[in-house]
Amino acid sequence: MRQLQRLLLIPALATLCASASAQTPGAAQQAAPPSAAAAPQPGATGGPLPGLGRVETAPPAQTGPETQSPSPAKLQSEIAPAPSTEALPPKSVAWSFTGPFGIYDRASLQRGFQIYKQVCSNCHSLSRIAFRNLGDPGGPQFSQDEVKAIAASYKIPAGPNVQGQTVDASGMPLTRAGTPADYFPPPFPNEQAARAALNGALPPDLSLIVKARDGHMNYVYSILTGFGQTPPAGETVPNGLYYNPYFPRHQIAMPPPLTDGAVTFSDGTPNNLDQEAHDIVSFLAWASEPTQDSRKQVGFVVMLYLIGLTVLLFFAYRRIWHGHHDAGAVGEGTGDKTRLSP
Numbered sequence: 001m002r003q004l005q006r007l008l009l010i011p012a013l014a015t016l017c018a019s020a021s022a023q024t025p026g027a028a029q030q031a032a033p034p035s036a037a038a039a040p041q042p043g044a045t046g047g048p049l050p051g052l053g054r055v056e057t058a059p060p061a062q063t064g065p066e067t068q069s070p071s072p073a074k075l076q077s078e079i080a081p082a083p084s085t086e087a088l089p090p091k092s093v094a095w096s097f098t099g100p101f102g103i104y105d106r107a108s109l110q111r112g113f114q115i116y117k118q119v120c121s122n123c124h125s126l127s128r129i130a131f132r133n134l135g136d137p138g139g140p141q142f143s144q145d146e147v148k149a150i151a152a153s154y155k156i157p158a159g160p161n162v163q164g165q166t167v168d169a170s171g172m173p174l175t176r177a178g179t180p181a182d183y184f185p186p187p188f189p190n191e192q193a194a195r196a197a198l199n200g201a202l203p204p205d206l207s208l209i210v211k212a213r214d215g216h217m218n219y220v221y222s223i224l225t226g227f228g229q230t231p232p233a234g235e236t237v238p239n240g241l242y243y244n245p246y247f248p249r250h251q252i253a254m255p256p257p258l259t260d261g262a263v264t265f266s267d268g269t270p271n272n273l274d275q276e277a278h279d280i281v282s283f284l285a286w287a288s289e290p291t292q293d294s295r296k297q298v299g300f301v302v303m304l305y306l307i308g309l310t311v312l313l314f315f316a317y318r319r320i321w322h323g324h325h326d327a328g329a330v331g332e333g334t335g336d337k338t339r340l341s342p
């Protein structure tokens, strides 16, 4: 029993020491944001609980350079200038499709699709959208012929042919032209291929990105328009990453995808960065909820129905209880005689 108590006591003591040593400068450095922690630091002990190993060994001051604590003055100079790398709150943008009556702007969705096709689809998949969805009401609503032409312009991985081959004479996987029933094919055959092509970064699927991120449309819009600023003094951006204050840690692996004039809209709309970002975000918002317009329409009809029903029920109530309201307490004899009498 004694031994058991001792066994329980040792980890408790160790945790206590560890939390006490968390006040030491070395540990404070470890608590810095992930980007700072990722860089090798002279004061870091490497373990998640600095000081834990010291519990039964020598006091901190004598444990060598690994756990040596810098003087408080040095600590101040090391921690104070570290700029906050928390993402800025997203810009606030007006969207046609928010609010109870807001619906998607069809022309904007069509331009957004053009941007996805010409720019984003080089890196990002859109796996939950089928070509036929582009013709659905409440979406970009391309005509059936346009949907067929769009689908046919994509190459879809094909299964084995009648000879059972899965690759052509030159060893390339077989493909076929897309049909409206197909889903958007991914730009890379697998995650490893994407990472190999993009410096190790993985571009997320965009089907649900608007729903998946805090800030929703405003966040994606801010990311797309947040490039090109000079990082403040003290913030360095490693090679292969780009400064974007709206992204966590301010460093994103995506090169700025949109600039003024990046696409030429077929409907002649000005192609500045703001317009492009607005249109692609509208398109991605639709992709994340393709049935929003009909949901709102049904909701509106349901509300009208309920209001009508409420009015009807109110008058029905008035009619049924007409003349029965002057009844006093039951049994006083002034109430509803028909109901009180047996």
Ligand code: HEC
Pocket: 115, 116, 119, 120, 121, 122, 123, 124, 198, 201, 202, 203, 204, 209, 213, 220, 223, 224, 251, 252, 253, 254, 255, 257, 258, 280
């Ligand atoms: C050259 C390839 C490339 C292109 C083109 C590209 N992206 Fe990206 N994108 C990436 C990579 C890589 C990431 C992952 C970044 C990271 O995790 O640091 C990313 C991340 C994102 C994110 C996610 C940010 C988050 O919170 O995780 C959004 C949103 C995004 N891209 C939107 C777009 C849109 C919209 C377009 C088209 C206008 C586009 N991208 C074009 C490579 C690309």
